[in-house]
Every structure is written in structure tokens, then in C-alpha cells.
Amino acid sequence: MIREILIWPDPRLKEKTRLVEGVDDELRKLIDDMYETMYDAEGVGLAANQIGVGLRLAVIDTSTAEDGGLGPMVMINPEILSTEGSIRFREGCLSIPGESEEVIRAPKVRFRFRDLDWNLVEMEATGFSAVAVQHECDHLDGKVYVDRISSLKRERIRKRMKRLKEARAAQAEEA
Numbered sequence: 001m002i003r004e005i006l007i008w009p010d011p012r013l014k015e016k017t018r019l020v021e022g023v024d025d026e027l028r029k030l031i032d033d034m035y036e037t038m039y040d041a042e043g044v045g046l047a048a049n050q051i052g053v054g055l056r057l058a059v060i061d062t063s064t065a066e067d068g069g070l071g072p073m074v075m076i077n078p079e080i081l082s083t084e085g086s087i088r089f090r091e092g093c094l095s096i097p098g099e100s101e102e103v104i105r106a107p108k109v110r111f112r113f114r115d116l117d118w119n120l121v122e123m124e125a126t127g128f129s130a131v132a133v134q135h136e137c138d139h140l141d142g143k144v145y146v147d148r149i150s151s152l153k154r155e156r157i158r159k160r161m162k163r164l165k166e167a168r169a170a171q172a173e174e175a
């Protein structure tokens with residue numbers, strides 16, 4: 001089932017998420033929905049709180065990246081262990097449609113998460129995949145990339161998202 005992706009700003013995107021305590025059918029169904037929603041929206045990642053579920057859980061698929069892809073992969077309770085270096089990278093977000101801005105990120109990251117069999121998996125990612133992992137972990141900490149840009153740019157985006165939400169509400173009323 002395709003779920004509705006929350007548009008920033010939304011208080012549910014600011015809450016820190018709760019740790020997942022185990023894998024059951026309900027969680028597996030949620031993960032299926034997250035993949036379906038991510039692919040439908042043509043994203044390379046999706047955090048559970050972007051569809052209003054406050055769990056520390058994200059899916060990622062950067063397998064089309066030229067610089068070495070990751071996934072499709074589900075990350076349960078992901079944590080960043082260490083980062084190396086600093087680059088500027090132009091990011092977008094499914095919760096901030098039509099926008100993109102440069103953010104400072106690490107081009108190399110070590111991270112850890114549980115897989116569906118509850119194995120603790122430790123991995124390294126570089127380039128676009130490293131950025132995507134940091135972007136999803138930010139979501140799960142209640143942060144979005146616009147929290148990492150200038151307030152001038154952020155406020156401009158806030159206005160455009162307000163208009164987008166108004167346009168969508170008007171459209172929903174028409175239908």
C-alpha cells in the first residue's frame with residue numbers, strides 16, 4: 001500500500017523516533033509499504049516518520065548510483081558509528097518536493113543497523129550512498145536537510161511548502 005508522505009514542516013517530522021523492538025508481521029507489512037511508497041515517489045530512501053510512523057526504521061536503494069550503490073536495504077535502528085571527510089552535496093527530500101539545496105556531509109560513513117533477521121550489520125558507504133544514509137538517520141533524529149542550510153533559504157522553502165499544501169488542499173476539495 002502506498003502511504004502518504006508528510007510534507008515539511010510537520011511536527012511529526014521533528015519528533016525523535018522510537019527504537020524498533022523486534023520484527024513481526026506488522027513490521028514486515030510496514031516495510032513493504034515503505035518500499036512501495038519510496039519507489040512510487042522515485043526516491044532513493046524513506047524514513048518511517050516520513051509516513052507518520054515514529055519508529056527508527058528506514059529503507060534505502062541507491063543501487064542506480066554511479067559511485068557505488070546500496071540496497072535495496074532496510075535499516076532497523078540504524079546508527080552512524082563514524083564519518084570521514086566533508087563535502088558539499090545537493091540534496092532533495094520526498095518531504096520537501098521540488099526543492100534541493102547543498103548541504104555539508106561526510107563522503108564516507110560507517111554505520112550499523114539490524115536486518116530483518118535481527119542480525120547486527122555493520123557497513124561502510126561512500127559518496128551518494130553515504131549521503132543518503134546520513135539523510136535517513138537525520139530524519140530518524142527529527143531532522144531534515146533544511147535544518148542544515150541558511151535560515152534565509154529555509155524560510156523561502158517554508159513559504160513554497162505552505163503554498164504547495166494550500167494548492168493540494170484546494171485540489172482535494174475540488175475532487
Ligand code: GNR
Nearest residue numbers: 043044045046091092093094135
Ligand atoms: O530521493 C531522495 N534523494 C536524495 C538526493 C540527495 C540526497 C538525499 C536524498 S534522499 C531522498 C529521499 C528522501 O527524502 N529520503 O528521506
Ligand code: NI
Nearest residue numbers: 092093094095
Ligand atoms: Ni528525506
